[in-house]
Amino acid sequence: xxxxxxxxxxxxxxxxxxxxxxxxxxxxxxxxxxxxxxxxxxxxxxxxxxxxxxxxxxxxxxxxxxxxxxxxxxxxxxxxxxxxxxxxxxxxxxxxxxxxxxxxxxxxxxxxxxxxxxxxxxxxxxxxxxxxxxxxxxxxxxxxxxxxxxxxxxxxxxxxxxxxxxxxxxxxxxxxxxxxxxxxxxxxxxxxxxxxxxxxxxxxxxxxxxxxxxxxxxxxxxxxxxxxxxxxxxxxxxxxxxxxxxxxxxxxxxxxxxxxxxxxxxxxxxxxxxxxxxxxxxxxxxxxxxxxxxxxxxxxxxxxxxxxxxxxxxxxxxxxx
Numbered sequence: 001x002x003x004x005x006x007x008x009x010x011x012x013x014x015x016x017x018x019x020x021x022x023x024x025x026x027x028x029x030x031x032x033x034x035x036x037x038x039x040x041x042x043x044x045x046x047x048x049x050x051x052x053x054x055x056x057x058x059x060x061x062x063x064x065x066x067x068x069x070x071x072x073x074x075x076x077x078x079x080x081x082x083x084x085x086x087x088x089x090x091x092x093x094x095x096x097x098x099x100x101x102x103x104x105x106x107x108x109x110x111x112x113x114x115x116x117x118x119x120x121x122x123x124x125x126x127x128x129x130x131x132x133x134x135x136x137x138x139x140x141x142x143x144x145x146x147x148x149x150x151x152x153x154x155x156x157x158x159x160x161x162x163x164x165x166x167x168x169x170x171x172x173x174x175x176x177x178x179x180x181x182x183x184x185x186x187x188x189x190x191x192x193x194x195x196x197x198x199x200x201x202x203x204x205x206x207x208x209x210x211x212x213x214x215x216x217x218x219x220x221x222x223x224x225x226x227x228x229x230x231x232x233x234x235x236x237x238x239x240x241x242x243x244x245x246x247x248x249x250x251x252x253x254x255x256x257x258x259x260x261x262x263x264x265x266x267x268x269x270x271x272x273x274x275x276x277x278x279x280x281x282x283x284x285x286x287x288x289x290x291x292x293x294x295x296x297x298x299x300x301x302x303x304x305x306x307x308x309x310x311x312x313x314x315x316x317x318x319x320x321x
Contacts, residue, residue: 017089020082022049023061027079030068080152087153088294107299108137110146112160113242114180114261114286119159119316123307130306134299147172150291156300159307161259161286163217174287177308178316182282184275185263186255193273200230200279207235209245209256220281221257228279259284261316286316 025035026046036043054061061078062069071079090106111120124136139146139155143162150158151171161180168174184203192198192206204225210218222232237254239245242262248254250271257280266272276282288304290296296304 015085016053017086019049019053020086022046023053023075024079024082024086026050026062026069027071027075030070032069084151084153084294105131105133105297105299106135106137107297107303108139108155109300109303110139110141110149110155110158110160112143112146112158112162112286113140114161114259114284114316115159116140116242117262117265119261119307119310119314122314123303123310126310127303127306131299131302134302136303147289150289153291153294156290156294156296157304158289159286160289161261161284164281164283168287168289171292172289173292174289177286177288177311180259180261180284180286180316181276182257182280182284183260183263184255184277184280185249185258185267186253186273186275187250188270188273190253190255190273192255192275198275200225200228203255203277204230204233206233206255207237207253208233209248209254210236210238211240211245217281224279224281257282261286264316 022035022039022041022045025038026032029035029038032046032050033043036046039046050061057074057078059074060072061075062071120138120140124138127134127136139149143158143160143166146155146158146160147169149155151169159177162168184198186193186206192202195202225232237248239248242258245254245256245258246263246266249256250266260267260274263272263274267274288307
């Protein structure tokens with residue numbers, strides 16, 4: 001017969017939250033010393049904790065070398081599960097607190113760029129007026145990064161408007177909120193702002209604010225120009241910050257293809273001029289996304305309720321621009 005300890009190891013593995021927390025610190029920081037500092041313990045304690053976890057799981061999580069701990073395939077597999085385990089533990093504590101009538105709690109949500117101009121702020125302000133003792137933590141970013149955070153248990157839900165043809169992970173459940181479209185955005189007194197018929201040739205001569213992280217999207221934009229026999233824009237500024245992109249548009253002749261809801265405040269205030277160009281890939285679906293395997297705690301359910309109320313009142317995607 002084989003080693004009986006091997007059978008026990010895989011049937012009843014240890015998932016001690018403290019050890020998982022220490023493991024994740026080393027995994028994320030790639031350094032035992034910095035992981036120890038972040039956790040307020042000694043480096044020896046972190047090393048011992050990770051070593052004990054390796055012994056209990058029967059695998060090597062890190063290869064120790066001169067350049068720091070390098071995660072193994074086992075570490076990569078465990079990291080994703082460990083983040084969810086720790087997140088679920090926090091959510092369980094928050095839910096129990098709510099069930100026993102506590103007026104305090106903590107909720108974490110992710111909002112995509114299309115929500116940051118008005119939907120997210122109005123949702124949080126409404127929520128805080130009704131539940132002033134609930135702490136709210138917001139994450140913003142592109143849909144793919146937010147959905148990864150949701151899968152890892154770092155946020156409880158995501159409201160985002162991914163690019164067309166974006167595939168949502170089957171472990172996530174999506175509910176449609178509203179339809180949005182992308183528009184060509186420029187400052188209100190841009191040379192093209194009052195031109196009766198802006199052509200693709202006109203747009204190809206402009207400086208475009210783009211994002212290198214959305215390479216496929218930019219390739220589709222260039223394909224639109226090429227399909228019409230027009231050279232794609234030669235002048236581009238690559239940036240991954242929506243704030244910088246909007247500032248560049250406001251202060252220069254830059255143009256960009258952005259979601260209507262993202263620039264709604266500036267457009268309604270007369271600061272930005274927008275062009276609807278059906279030639280470009282533009283249709284979007286804003287969605288509320290949650291994890292299929294995890295029940296939402298009451299504080300998160302309440303925040304979603306306020307989000308739906310705000311979305312219904314604003315009717316995003318419908319204003320005449």
